[in-house]
Amino acid sequence: MRIAISGAGPGGLYTAALVKRLQPRSEIDVWEVNAPDETFGFGVVFSEGALGGIEAADPALFAALDAECAHWSRIDVHHRGRTSRNGGYRFSAIGRRALLAMLRERCADLGVTVRHGTRAPEADVLARTYDLVVAADGVNSATREARRAQFGTETTRRGSRYLWLGTERPFTALTFAVAETEHGTLHAHAYPYAPGLSTFIAEVDDRVWEAAGFTEGDITVPDASGRSDTDRLADLFADVLDGHALRTNRSRWDRFVSVRNRQWSHGRIALLGDSAHTTHFSVGSGTRLAMEDALALALALDDHGSVPEALAAYQAQRLPEVEAMQRTARTSQEWFEELESYADLEPEAFNAHLITRSGRLTRDDLASWPPERVERVRERFARADRSARGSAVR
Numbered sequence: 001m002r003i004a005i006s007g008a009g010p011g012g013l014y015t016a017a018l019v020k021r022l023q024p025r026s027e028i029d030v031w032e033v034n035a036p037d038e039t040f041g042f043g044v045v046f047s048e049g050a051l052g053g054i055e056a057a058d059p060a061l062f063a064a065l066d067a068e069c070a071h072w073s074r075i076d077v078h079h080r081g082r083t084s085r086n087g088g089y090r091f092s093a094i095g096r097r098a099l100l101a102m103l104r105e106r107c108a109d110l111g112v113t114v115r116h117g118t119r120a121p122e123a124d125v126l127a128r129t130y131d132l133v134v135a136a137d138g139v140n141s142a143t144r145e146a147r148r149a150q151f152g153t154e155t156t157r158r159g160s161r162y163l164w165l166g167t168e169r170p171f172t173a174l175t176f177a178v179a180e181t182e183h184g185t186l187h188a189h190a191y192p193y194a195p196g197l198s199t200f201i202a203e204v205d206d207r208v209w210e211a212a213g214f215t216e217g218d219i220t221v222p223d224a225s226g227r228s229d230t231d232r233l234a235d236l237f238a239d240v241l242d243g244h245a246l247r248t249n250r251s252r253w254d255r256f257v258s259v260r261n262r263q264w265s266h267g268r269i270a271l272l273g274d275s276a277h278t279t280h281f282s283v284g285s286g287t288r289l290a291m292e293d294a295l296a297l298a299l300a301l302d303d304h305g306s307v308p309e310a311l312a313a314y315q316a317q318r319l320p321e322v323e324a325m326q327r328t329a330r331t332s333q334e335w336f337e338e339l340e341s342y343a344d345l346e347p348e349a350f351n352a353h354l355i356t357r358s359g360r361l362t363r364d365d366l367a368s369w370p371p372e373r374v375e376r377v378r379e380r381f382a383r384a385d386r387s388a389r390g391s392a393v394r
Helices: 010-022 052-057 059-068 096-110 123-127 206-211 229-236 286-303 307-337 347-356 371-393
Strands: 002-006 027-032 043-046 070-079 082-095 113-116 132-135 153-167 174-181 184-194 197-204 254-261 269-271
Touching: 002 010, 002 123, 010 027, 010 096, 010 286, 010 371, 043 096, 043 184, 043 197, 043 286, 052 059, 052 286, 052 371, 059 082, 059 096, 070 184, 070 347, 082 096, 082 184, 082 347, 096 113, 123 132, 153 206, 153 229, 153 307, 184 206, 197 206, 254 307, 286 307, 286 371
Parallel strands: 002 027, 002 132, 027 113, 070 174, 132 269
Antiparallel strands: 043 082, 070 082, 153 197, 153 254, 174 184, 184 197
């Protein structure tokens, strides 16, 4: 089987590695417009149990990932000078660059060709010579946008503005912080991803954004007052940043884009990861879902004799699971958009409201993989590895 993949993010690279392990004779080519070390953002977080599928499918990758990840077991809520600590969770996070480097190395070891700094040919062109074209080209997927009618695409850009930043402030938990200012209420999501490094996502509604003097342009350029947007945010969240500055990496103010598709494939072209769906960052599941898409697609291709059958099975498994997570994420997003109405609550009550999102979310909404699914995947890839070793000996 010949497979072309547009996009060398976690979903695209993981798809390539998994298919190659299950079908060693397959020919897989990956295109990525950016250079290997050129990526956005800082750390990516895996919520409770999300690494279970990776451990089952690829123990070697899991061991490398687990060793590199920051791990923690709390959600901290910082409100009005008090931090409420909520234990009993399991989270992991890793720098996006580190994760991509691991996946590139895994692909290289398996014989997958990855072309960096090269835009993929148009999907219809690829489909003439490849059995399958996988569009893993992100939330702004050109492949999807050219076929909105065929995929039944719905995209909505709405809600508060957010800014994806980093900091050397060593957070020790997933931290939600509220800043009540003269301009209004802001909030931030922060978590560690490497020693001395954390992701810091600030979120601001339009009224507060304008009152605080934030700008559409370069967020690091000082204005007439000598302060940049990153300076302002560091001042507004000084009590949780503890004197640390905020860092940028292709960071800009944006609004969350909701992506849904009624169909995840059209002919030989399939959507995967953010090109197929998005979930609000407050539930931290984007990378996890992309990698779970990759696993489901790899297994479907190995299970079925034709690409159309495999793509139908892929969508039948993943669409309901993703839609359930999107509903959870939507509930979380709406709660944060209404946060100012809860800001006057005492810290304990506010903490309870946030953790349960007003009683609408529970720990089960971020549930881990069922043990029976983990075991099935583990045995499936173990058989593939045994077969590959046997072929090498012969």
